[in-house]
Amino acid sequence: MSATPSTAAVPGVSNSGKFLDSVERFLPKLVLAPTFVVTLLFIYGFILWTGYLSFTQSRMLPNYDLVGFIQYQNLFDNERWWVALKNLAIFGSLFIAGCLAIGLGMAILLDQKIRGEGFIRSIYLYPMALSFVVTGTAWKWILNPGLGFEKVMHDMGFADFTFDWLTNSDMAIYTVVIAGVWQSSGFIMAMFLAGLRGVDESIVKAAQVDGASLPTIYWRIIIPSLRPVFFSAVMILSHIAIKSFDLVMALTGGGPGFASDTPATFMYTFSFTRNQIGMGAASAMMMLMIVAAVVVPFLYSELRSSRRG
């Protein structure tokens, strides 16, 4: 056994000059450097910057005198912000529930060895390729009071049918739910379908041998095993809901009045059309905290389960 030092096994490296050698050594870090700087400045730095602005009296132009929590106080004294939060709660819960129900239902149906599954799946998913602005435009027309869905029902003989949600302050936010579920439920279906394909067949077979009916098998065995999929679906959907801006802008513009405002449209309006930068920054920070409240538990449990696995 001759003890060859491991360095001798790589003569190629020592051939190149010292300078090239050190360049080579730093190259990976050098390549990563721009992203590092950009992340540090444009993500973390900007969060701090926005945080700072939220403690100032900035209106049209930033002003860097700290004034404490006044903007947050104003924010929570503002009726419009409460409307936005309430709308987020309504939209978020119905949007998530709707997408989960339709997504899971369709995935289970599609998992029954369906002919033309690929084709059907691609029909369910195409809305995901569309911009929320396009979706909003389409549904704004479909739900048009007068010429839209309402007229279809009139022509079918339901003369008293009215559907004015788009112009009804109490109902406008629900139109956002309708369009949002239409756009995103197909994607959730795809996630559940992938989850269903990963379920251990032998457990299902064993349950069948024991005489369990198909609904029981789904309810007791398969759906509980999809827990991780539920988890990531809820996380993705709540993320979409909190950020919902383009859909609301295109569908209702936050109206009538500000009846269908969400935190995202609130932030935009106060920062960029009403020149209340301080309040806009405070609302942005609140949005960040809402996202954190959703994402942190998710990341935590992801990390825990990956450590266990």
Place this chain on the structure above:
Amino acid sequence: MADTSNTQTQGASRFGRYVIYTLLGLVCLYYLLPLFIMVSTSLKTLDDIRSGNLIALPNEVTFEPWKEAWGSACIGVRCEGMSVYFWNSFRFVVPAVLISTLVGAFNGYVLTMWRFKGSDIFFSALMIGCFIPFQVVLLPMARTLGELGISNSIAGLIFVHVVYGVAFTTLFFRNYYVTIPDELVKAAKIDGAGFLRIFWRIILPISTPIIVVSIIWQFTQIWNDFLFGVVFSSGDRQPVTVALNNLVNTSTGVIGYNVDMAAAIIAALPTLFVYIVAGKYFVRGLTAGSVKG
């Protein structure tokens, strides 16, 4: 006895199949109906729209709404249709997609094959960037673009989309390269191949699928973006999504629902085309991206 129960369950299961296929078909209708309504409305005359109804086919097909939407509809003060904004979008989307994909590929390569102390922490820090609501960077970014002299410009939009797209592309490439066996690269290192050479000769040739996924994902995301477009651009520099919103939501005079629908389809065509041509990769991007949300 056994036979009859067997035929019974067969009958029940055949009935069950009918129910399943009917339900699936109804859901297909639910997803397709809005698209059908858009297309059919865009081919109707305004009289036809007023007299007929939403789900009826056009009485006579007209392409005037399309011509108007593309070339002469008034958006803001200009009456040149969607075409200007459509090309605007291409002008910033294509560079932003290519740059963010390239940077993501290099980042993913370093984060898997050339790990160093702290690289994993950096990756986690970058991933958190995927989760933030972009509202939290809008105000500082508006200021910064002004300082850099690229506010309200195509360059500014490219910059913003690259900065906030790199986290996603890095995630794609990193997760793809993690599955490549280390031996492949180790052997090349022992043979004296350097950083760039290994990337160029070994990594890049096997990266085609993930490059396609990344390009499609980024293209769809950036083309469909509205928030950055509406905040960081104005006038004739705006992307197509913002133009569509302005067209639809500024009601001066007669509202041309048919023109609105034609404009909406124009804005959707590039991403729909990508979806039809490369749907498989699109779905893969969605599920890969779903890790991040």
